[in-house]
Amino acid sequence: MATVDECREALQKLAAKLAANAAEAREKLDFDRSLACRVTDLDIAFHGQLQGGQISGLTDGDDPRAKIKLTASSDDLVALVNGELNVMSAWTSGRIKIDAGVFDLLKLRKLL
Structure with missing residues (x-):
């Protein structure tokens, strides 16, 4: 089992990857959405904002209103x-759950 710090570092790594490719990501994701990541086995959550292909304001805690x-x-x-771990195979096998609107899923798929 990964630790809370390892999960936080993974999300920060994802944010850094998106920031490094911000110009390209901005073309793919022209929307602004709140996001939350819930880690089931550690009973923790993180939340932030996806803007212009970048994750900003990543912090501890859940956001039940996240889009x-x-x-x-x-x-x-x-x-x-x-x-x-492949996102699509993990999602279809039930290892991960992604709760988002259909159009948001289609836009996110461009990044994955």
Whole structure:
């Protein structure tokens, strides 16, 4: 099981990857959405804002009103960010849950 710090680092790594590709991501994701990531086995959550293809304001705690919600175990979250777990296969097999509107899912798919 990954630790809380490892999960936080994974999300910060994801934010850094998106920031490094911000210009390209901005073309793919022209929307502004709140997001939350719930880590089931550690009973923790993180939330932030997806703006212009970048994650900003990433902080501890849940946002029940988030428009995009990812639920995963700590190990699956770390594996997803490190590219060791395919998002589509993890989602279809039920290892992760993504709660978002259909149009948001289609836009997010461009990044994955």
